[in-house]
Structures are given as structure tokens and as C-alpha cells.
Amino acid sequence: MTGGTPGALRVLAQARWPEPGDGAPPTLPGFVHSTFSPVVAAVADRCLTRRHGERPAPEPVGVRTAVVLVSAAGDRASADHVHATVARGGRPGPLFFYQSVPNSVAGHVAARWGLGGPVVCVAPTGDPLAEGTAEAELLRYDGDADETLLIMIEQAPDDAGAGVAAGTPGEAPGIRATAVLLGGEDTR
Amino acid sequence: MAERPGVRITGVHALSALGRGAEAQLAGVLAGTPAFRPVGRFDTSARRVAVAATLPEVGPLADELAEAVDAACAAARLGAGDRAGAPLLLAAHGGAGVPALAGEVAGRCGLAGAPRVYTSACVSASTAVADAAALIGRGDVDRVVVAAGYLVEPDQYALFDAGRALATDGAVRPFSAGRRGLLLGDGVAAVVLESAGAARRRDAPTLASVLGWGRAGDGHHPCQPDPQGRGLARAVGAALRRAGLDPEEIGYVNANATGTGYSDAAEAAALRLAWGEHAGRVPVSSTKALHGHALEASGLLELVVTVLAVRHGKLPVNAGWLGPDEACPLDVIRDAPRRAATAYALSLNSAFGGANTALLVGAA
Numbered sequence: 001m002t003g004g005t006p007g008a009l010r011v012l013a014q015a016r017w018p019e020p021g022d023g024a025p026p027t028l029p030g031f032v033h034s035t036f037s038p039v040v041a042a043v044a045d046r047c048l049t050r051r052h053g054e055r056p057a058p059e060p061v062g063v064r065t066a067v068v069l070v071s072a073a074g075d076r077a078s079a080d081h082v083h084a085t086v087a088r089g090g091r092p093g094p095l096f097f098y099q100s101v102p103n104s105v106a107g108h109v110a111a112r113w114g115l116g117g118p119v120v121c122v123a124p125t126g127d128p129l130a131e132g133t134a135e136a137e138l139l140r141y142d143g144d145a146d147e148t149l150l151i152m153i154e155q156a157p158d159d160a161g162a163g164v165a166a167g168t169p170g171e172a173p174g175i176r177a178t179a180v181l182l183g184g185e186d187t188r
Numbered sequence: 189m190a191e192r193p194g195v196r197i198t199g200v201h202a203l204s205a206l207g208r209g210a211e212a213q214l215a216g217v218l219a220g221t222p223a224f225r226p227v228g229r230f231d232t233s234a235r236r237v238a239v240a241a242t243l244p245e246v247g248p249l250a251d252e253l254a255e256a257v258d259a260a261c262a263a264a265r266l267g268a269g270d271r272a273g274a275p276l277l278l279a280a281h282g283g284a285g286v287p288a289l290a291g292e293v294a295g296r297c298g299l300a301g302a303p304r305v306y307t308s309a310c311v312s313a314s315t316a317v318a319d320a321a322a323l324i325g326r327g328d329v330d331r332v333v334v335a336a337g338y339l340v341e342p343d344q345y346a347l348f349d350a351g352r353a354l355a356t357d358g359a360v361r362p363f364s365a366g367r368r369g370l371l372l373g374d375g376v377a378a379v380v381l382e383s384a385g386a387a388r389r390r391d392a393p394t395l396a397s398v399l400g401w402g403r404a405g406d407g408h409h410p411c412q413p414d415p416q417g418r419g420l421a422r423a424v425g426a427a428l429r430r431a432g433l434d435p436e437e438i439g440y441v442n443a444n445a446t447g448t449g450y451s452d453a454a455e456a457a458a459l460r461l462a463w464g465e466h467a468g469r470v471p472v473s474s475t476k477a478l479h480g481h482a483l484e485a486s487g488l489l490e491l492v493v494t495v496l497a498v499r500h501g502k503l504p505v506n507a508g509w510l511g512p513d514e515a516c517p518l519d520v521i522r523d524a525p526r527r528a529a530t531a532y533a534l535s536l537n538s539a540f541g542g543a544n545t546a547l548l549v550g551a552a
Contacts, residue, residue: 030410062407063407066405067405067541071282071307072284072286072287073282073283073284073286074282074283074284074286074307076284079283079284079343082343082346082347083343085346086342086343086346089231089234090234091234091235091346091349091350092346092347092350093350094350094351094352096347096350097347097348097350097351097353098351098410098411098540100344100347101281101282101307101308101309101539101540101541102282102307102308102309102541103308103309103311103539103540103541103543104410104411104540104541105410105541106541106543107405107406107408107409107410107411107540107541107542107543108410108541110405110406110407110408110541110542111406111407111408111409111410111542113407114407115405115407116404116405116406116407116418116419116422117404117405118315118403118404118405118543119308119311119405119539119541119542119543120306120308120315120403120543121282121306121307121308121309121312121541122304122305122306122307122308123282123286123287123290123304123305123307124287124303124304125287125290125291125301125302125303125304125305126303131303131304134303135304135319138319138322138323138326139403141322141326142318142322142325142326143426144402144403144404144426157284
């Protein structure tokens with residue numbers, strides 16, 4: 001499932017969260033409680049800035065860039081909070097509705113950078129990079145995208161959003177993300 | 189229909205509040221009676237809305253998915269050896285247990301593993317179908333089983349209620365004046381997709397072909413669709429280009445329309461952007477008004493319904509209609525099913541994140 005166009009994609013830019021010197025991820029308006037979406041946005045911004053400098057991504061490449069978000073467990077902190085709230089008969093806050101799927105922050109990145117390719121979120125059963133790269137290759141082969149911003153993120157079960165809530169210096173606890181911009185020939 | 193290249197659909201199965209099995213879906217959408225009822229599966233006393241399209245006596249999601257895959261494979265007359273070479277692409281709501289769920293279903297059904305689960309909200313299943321068709325078209329595999337499932341449960345229900353997304357009048361009214369929102373519904377479906385060559389070699393039954401597909405993003409907002417429908421229009425255009433068909437050849441659109449004010453208007457704008465004035469002449473309905481919104485599974489349930497309806501030659505109504513909305517200038521099928529004028533149909537889906545898909549099928 002990872003074959004097809006070997007060598008067709010190359011790494012145009014990449015970034016990680018955290019990188020040396022990172023504190024808590026910046027807050028992301030409209031997203032609450034969890035570090036998941038803020039870290040996705042931060043690592044995506046970092047990667048795309050290294051490639052494009054300033055927002056938005058230039059045309060024609062921007063409208064042909066996909067966002068592929070790979071996470072086996074998704075936003076654990078938000079899901080756990082909602083589950084606990086519902087289990088005790090409460091009402092989750094309305095913002096949790098909007099961040100209940102990873103598409104929302106992927107769409108935030110797409111809107112912020114003017115990316116018009118497909119938005120695809122997957123949970124891999126094996127190697128996240130291999131599955132994410134396979135999806136990017138397929139979208140490129142298939143003609144729906146020339147470049148793909150691939151974001152891989154996992155949030156540890158005990159990361160209940162402390163990095164955001166407390167604004168603690170140092171690493172956001174229990175969350176790691178990598179963003180890789182994949183493409184073929186230089187289309188800038 | 190003249191034989192066109194494309195990926196064959198050789199077996200389907202679906203479950204919704206309309207019933208269990210493919211024939212129940214066809215009968216239900218042609219009957220045109222919405223399947224919404226008071227939620228009895230969990231406590232809704234703290235919710236604004238207490239209605240959904242649920243099927244009584246459903247099993248755990250893993251069991252229902254395995255049953256759907258087995259039934260679709262049986263309908264496709266797949267033997268154990270045929271199954272063993274087919275990967276599973278699963279669509280489901282994301283979470284810590286989802287990769288294991290995919291592995292369990294693939295293992296129980298004798299499939300060749302499950303490399304990934306699509307968690308792209310309401311385009312999860314349709315994206316999986318597009319990817320399956322692309323994988324087959326590229327020659328990676330001869331056969332893929334796509335499965336998808338969502339059974340109405342308390343957490344997502346509470347979130348949609350808190351987000352004021354649910355229709356407070358207990359009805360889904362796509363494209364209609366006075367629409368108030370969506371209602372959730374059960375949906376579990378499985379589809380066997382095969383290359384034309386593989387299907388021909390084993391003399392497989394062919395229900396329809398996936399002739400085209402498109403996936404595109406709005407790049408507009410985390411949760412709201414582009415009011416001009418630019419992403420969905422590009423997805424529609426890509427699907428028609430892959431199929432080599434003109435808009436005049438499309439006889440039916442099973443719309444994404446959820447019954448939500450701004451998103452139905454954005455979908456209408458997308459069709460006008462893609463097809464111009466002709467968009468007002470293509471029969472359109474959203475079967476979500478009958479079986480509810482099955483979230484991650486919606487794209488597959490609606491694909492199954494679309495295939496069965498077009499094969500049968502009758503197009504389902506858009507239930508809940510109160511009157512026209514000038515923001516949705518479309519030929520909405522009202523009152524009674526309409527005869528299908530062509531064998532080609534589009535199934536559209538859109539999701540949070542500005543994600544859009546279009547699947548173009550041709551009935552055999």
C-alpha cells in the first residue's frame with residue numbers, strides 16, 4: 001500500500017514540536033483545553049514558514065496543496081473531557097463540538113495558508129510516516145494535489161492540556177508532532 | 189450502459205434506521221418516510237433535542253462492521269482466497285481504540301489487513317472510496333473492501349447538541365426554507381471495489397462502477413464551508429473529468445445537504461459554480477432527511493443508497509420540504525420518487541475543515 005511512485009516525492013520543508021527553545025505551544029483562538037490543535041497549528045506554521053516565508057502559500061501551489069493529518073489516537077484530552085462530562089450528565093462546552101474532529105484544525109491550517117487541496121485525516125495502524133507518505137503519493141499520483149503538508153501528532157494519555165492551561169515554560173507535556181511538506185519538482 | 193473504464197462495485201451492504209441490508213435501504217428511501225424517533229439508547233434529558241434515526245437492537249460497532257463486511261463480500265461472491273488479498277479501508281470516528289478496531293474487523297473477516305482508518309469527519313468514508321478507487325486504478329491492488337460505521341452514541345450526540353447543530357423541530361429539511369439543522373443517524377456499510385479485470389476474471393456481479401471521484405479543500409474556515417462552494421465545485425469538476433462525462437449526463441445528485449442553513453446554501457452555490465444554470469436542472473435530494481447523518485459513515489451509506497436507487501431507476505425524495513429557499517436554486521425532488529433519466533449519479537459529501545468529496549457512479 002505504500003508503492004506506486006517511488007522517489008516521486010521529496011521533502012520540501014520540515015519542522016517538529018517541540019524544537020529546542022520551545023515553551024508551551026501558543027494558544028489557538030477557538031480551540032480550548034487540549035494541546036492537540038495548538039501543536040498541530042504551531043508545527044504546521046513552522047514548516048510552511050520555512051518553505052513559503054509568509055502567508056499565504058503562493059499560487060498556483062497553494063490551491064494544489066493537501067493537508068494530511070496522521071494521528072493514531074487523535075485529541076485524547078478533548079475526547080476524555082467530553083466523555084467524562086457526558087458520563088456525569090453534563091453538557092460539554094460548544095467549542096468542544098468544533099474541535100471534536102481533527103479536520104477542524106487541519107482546516108484552520110488550510111485557511112490560514114490558503115491551501116485548497118484535499119483535507120484528509122487518518123489513524124495509521126502501522127508506521128505513521130509510511131502511511132502519511134503513501135497518502136501524499138496517492139493524492140499526487142491521482143491528481144488532486146501536487147504537494148502535501150503531512151502532520152503527524154500523538155498526544156500521551158496523561159496530557160490533559162496542562163501545557164496550554166498553565167503556560168508552563170518548557171516542553172508541552174506528552175505531545176510530539178512533526179510536519180513535513182512533500183512535493184515533486186519545485187513548483188514555486 | 190456502454191462499458192466505461194472504472195472501478196467496479198461488486199458487493200454492498202448497509203444498515204441504518206431504515207433497516208438492515210441493502211434492500212431495506214432502497215425500500216426505505218423510496219418509501220420516503222423519515223426514520224427519526226425519540227432516542228432510547230441513552231439518556232437525552234440534558235439535551236435540547238432528543239431525536240435521532242436509530243435502528244433498534246444494533247450490536248457493538250465491531251460486530252456490525254464485521255457483519256457488514258461479510259455480507260458485502262458474500263454479495264460479491266468473494267471466496268476466502270479473494271478476501272485474503274483485499275485490504276480493508278475503514279472509516280470511523282477517531283480515538284485511541286480505532287486502529288485496533290480496524291485490525292479486528294480485517295482479521296475477523298479474513299481481509300489482508302487494514303493499513304489506516306479514515307477519521308476525516310463527514311468525508312471519511314467517501315475519501316476512503318476515492319482512495320480505494322485510486323489504489324485500484326494505479327494497479328496497487330485488484331480489490332479493496334471499504335467499510336464505515338457510526339452508531340449514535342452519547343458523546344457525539346452531546347457535542348452536536350451543544351453546538352446547536354441538531355434540528356429542534358425533529359425533522360431534517362435539506363435545501364428547504366425553514367430548515368433548522370441536522371439529526372444524527374446510525375450507519376454501517378461495506379462496499380467491495382474491484383478492478384474491471386479482476387471482476388471479469390471471476391465473473392463477478394457488477395452493481396455499478398465508480399467512474400470518477402474528486403477531493404478538494406475550501407481553505408476557508410475550520411468549521412464553516414466556503415459560501416461560494418469553491419472546494420466542492422473543484423471536487424465535482426475533478427469527478428466529472430475522471431469519468432469523462434459532461435454535467436448534462438448526470439441524472440442525479442445525492443447531496444451532502446444536512447438541513448443546515450449556511451452549508452446547504454454553500455452546496456447549492458458549489459453546484460452553480462461547477463455547472464452554471466444547468467445546476468438548476470439536475471434532480472437533487474439529500475437522503476440524510478430519511479436516514480439521518482451518519483457522520484464518518486455517511487459517505488458510504490449514501491453511496492450505497494445512490495447506487496441502489498440509480499440501478500432501480502427511481503430517485504429518492506428530499507423529505508422534510510416546506511418550501512423553496514432562494515439561496516438553494518436547485519431541482520429538488522419533492523413529494524414522490526422521480527424516474528432516473530440517466531444511469532450516472534453523484535454522491536457529494538462535505539465536512540469540517542472545508543473538506544469535500546464527489547463520487548461519480550454509473551449503474552450497471
